[in-house]
Amino acid sequence: MKLFVQPYGGQEYDLTARLPSVKFLDMKSSAPKLTGDWLTIVGSDGQRLQTATYGANQVTVSLFIKGRNMADFRLLKAELQRIFYQRSLIRLRSSQEPYKTFWVMANPTDITPIQASSQGTVDLIFTNPSGMAQSLVRSDKLPDDLSSLGFGMNLPAEPLSYVGTSNRFNIYNPSDVAIDPYVNHHDLVITVKGSGAFTLTNQTNGTNIELNEAMTTSDIFVLNGVVPKLNGSTNVDTNFGHIELERGDNDIRLSGLSNANVTFSFPFLYF
Template identity: 30%
Template sequence: MEYKHDIFAPVYKRLKVPATKDNFTIKYDDGSMLNMASDLFTLIRSFSIESPNPTVYRRAIQGKPGATVTGRDLNERQIRVVCELYALNEVDYTLAEKELYKALYKDAEFYIVQDAMPTRQWRVTVDEAFTPTQEGSTAEFTITFTVSSGFAESIGALDDPQTFDYDWSFADNMPLYEDFSYTHSTRSFPIYNLGDVTLDPNNAPVYQIFYTGASNGLTIENRTTGDVWRYSGTTRTGDTLVIDTVFARVNGLPVTDLTNWADLRFAPGRNDIRITGTSGSFEIKFDFRFLYF
């Protein structure tokens, strides 16, 4: 961490705050990161994740006892973190407090990654103010993060090998004894959703499908969910068709109006995919981030 006034830097470099199992790192959209213990001199005493927060819809039917469940929404949830800020003296405390505020409020949204679960990240906002209770050169406080989506996201990208060295683990629903891939050149293959939640263009933080090759009336069917996506146009050898959430492009040009506007969903676990309308050799690649409770 760099400081405008170099006179303070040696003081901070000598300050060591232990990282508990509940310690976490802040990840910003520009790729920069700050660790609560080593960068912000904050001891994390607890990291409490609220359970999923459902709204259940019911309808009473005349002449039938009770009510019938007609649907459910999963709402935003909160993470409450109990912290203790450390400094070497009261002057240093003032500087450390300002750095903490800057870290938490400089962006409207950012990710946090708990040391205890390094393969998942939470997209959060800080919606509430908090007032540290200062005693000398330390202070206690509680941060309340809001997770607007209600879910954690996978950190590992689908381009990364599915190994322990690339932010994946069996805690992330990796199937045992299965050789699975997200790039294929055959017309039938499985796609695994390693998350806890069905993925669709409306909820996935990253949702893209890339088809490269010639085609006429390309159709992608998920036999597991029953969803069918169709493109009534054609592509040539070397062309790339991209499905980006609900939109489609061929070589960067929009072609959504030539599709059936269908959502391709991917249920948790194995999804059996079939492709028709291909011509010659082709490659299809899937890029998702998975969602977890």
């Protein structure tokens, strides 16, 4: 089995190939941490649910370290600490579920050998701030990169496409949750090209974004979460709207734009 590590802004590598004396045993994530915001009404029984959010959970990586002697064990320990104890998030994925990734930060864990030996097993604990796993590939890489998706990812039988060129098209969200860039700050980037002022609406849930100034064919409009930009500038006239994606099918409507090309880019989210 293999454990793949990617530093923030760096290239992914196989930890077991880099450190052959370290054997990867297992990687698992804790249960989703669902927290409710409850309202108590004086004179009424019980409580009412206001909102529910997913908090950070934990990812545990189990390793077996086999040093030739105690000095070698300590060198391996130091190298593992250099790899995992970074000031920024690092990405982990395993050969057990190669299509899902976790962006995590290491918690303090002592790496100690079995008594009177130069080898030992350690469970490294990481905080996963999003509380979820992400797909290895973003939606806009499909359908060309379907090999980066696998079993258990809620995929439909029909082909997946995340580029719309007509006034009505479907965007499928296979995630375990709705994609909400406004309240939950989920990663969703929508890129629009074409001519004219436009309205883009998700008919499934009623969210929309309107551009009130006309684009030309050389212009590029980007809605990064809730931040709109036209040719890189935030000085743009919109209705301050945003788009959310429900689980499964989303009926997307586009009006006012000719020669349209609309791309939805987001990672799929899983428990």
